[in-house]
Amino acid sequence: MLITIEQVLSPEEVQQFRTRLETTHWQDGQQTAGSLARNVKQNLQIDDNSSLAIELGNHILRRLAGNTRFISAALPSKIYPPKFNCYRDGGQYGAHVDSALMQVPGTSITVRSDLSATLFLSAADEYDGGELEIEGPFGVQTVKLEAGDMVLYPSSSLHRVTPVTRGKRIASFFWIESHIRDEGERTLLFDLDQSIQALTTQLKVNDPQLLALTGVYHNLLRRWAIS
């Protein structure tokens, strides 16, 4: 399932990110592509070890930690430090599947990519092309969000970024290892949690059916979660 999360960053935060990213050094993204992806990847990235990437990445992680929709959708156990890329001048990323296991540089930590995330930092009208196309069970879904918004999609899916023919498409991207490895189970838990949250606004907090549903949610989570 493809889940969008609006306003992970506020317009003011996006502006601060953009100002900082404008003056930094961008390098050829091919340096960090896996061997299969290298032929299809044409973009720019900033050095993951730069103080700017670390600072902005940590800011995103702090925002996500307080985002209930993200927590509900991803049930994260580990998050790969956010990276930053820029597509311009026809830059694109052809169809590929993300690597399954990602070692966090400079550590012995490995993140299994269950979910891929793209957080848009350019407004949709700043550039032409640059759509994220994700192949799913119901065909190809096209994603182009407003600055500050984020999409989560299964890392197992074939996806691509179409050529950017005008302007610049700047984004942050990263991967999440979930407590719930199975996409179907994760989707069921998300749907159940969303319904419980909606009912919480309509029913008394101690409504017996609401308590029962909340119990079902946590007992499914207990049954399926890997820590």
Ligand code: NI
């Ligand atoms: Ni990818």
